[in-house]
Amino acid sequence: xxxxxxxxxxxxxxALVFVGKGSAxxxxxxxxxxxxxxxxxxxxxxxxxxxxxxxxxxxxxxSFMRLFGYISGSNQAKQKVAMTTPVLMKPxxxxxxxxxxxxVPKQVADExxxxxxxxxxxxxxxxxxxxxVIRFSGRMNDTMREEAQQKLRDWVEAKGLKAGESMEYASxxxxxxxxxxxxxxxxxxxxxxxxxTERVQVSxx
Numbered sequence: 001x002x003x004x005x006x007x008x009x010x011x012x013x014x015a016l017v018f019v020g021k022g023s024a025x026x027x028x029x030x031x032x033x034x035x036x037x038x039x040x041x042x043x044x045x046x047x048x049x050x051x052x053x054x055x056x057x058x059x060x061x062x063s064f065m066r067l068f069g070y071i072s073g074s075n076q077a078k079q080k081v082a083m084t085t086p087v088l089m090k091p092x093x094x095x096x097x098x099x100x101x102x103x104v105p106k107q108v109a110d111e112x113x114x115x116x117x118x119x120x121x122x123x124x125x126x127x128x129x130x131x132x133v134i135r136f137s138g139r140m141n142d143t144m145r146e147e148a149q150q151k152l153r154d155w156v157e158a159k160g161l162k163a164g165e166s167m168e169y170a171s172x173x174x175x176x177x178x179x180x181x182x183x184x185x186x187x188x189x190x191x192x193x194x195x196x197t198e199r200v201q202v203s204x205x
Contacts, residue, residue, distance in 0.1 A: 039135050051067055052101040053121050055100045063100040067100060075116055087100065164189045169187070
């Protein structure tokens with residue numbers, strides 16, 4: 001089941017192929033690097049406005065297509081929204097569904113994010129904060145992600161820092177990118193109190 005989940009996510013990222021771009025052509029969520037040590041970084045991120053949807057244990061197939069539909073103009077303003085990187089994901093926990101999010105381009109967020117036209121897509125805000133991040137290549141799967149998370153937690157602990165329990169993982173590349181050139185990341189928020197993603201009420205045009 002877990003293998004099937006990742007195959008589904010990878011297959012649906014193929015939608016990026018149809019816009020004819022590589023990851024370098026997309027706006028990437030801005031951040032400041034506070035510290036870098038090999039594959040590890042500490043970054044400060046501003047608040048990010050995101051289009052988000054639930055992603056359950058069965059995989060991200062429907063999740064990706066709901067979000068891709070939203071940025072393709074299936075929103076109340078019928079406005080096309082540029083694709084950005086990374087695609088951010090949170091794994092499902094015991095009682096909570098996971099999530100998949102596209103970061104809304106800064107100009108769109110500043111001018112007014114279009115309201116979703118379906119109830120299972122929400123506009124959310126990821127609060128500003130400091131994150132520990134590990135970067136790695138390859139075609140990400142559950143084993144690779146879990147190993148990266150453990151390495152990151154070990155590094156955070158060795159530096160005497162504190163991280164929350166929840167994690168995020170990120171993909172930056174369309175599927176045709178060769179495995180050694182792919183950019184994958186795992187994030188841990190560096191603070192003692194977990195900050196919940198805020199759902200935003202967006203007015204219809």
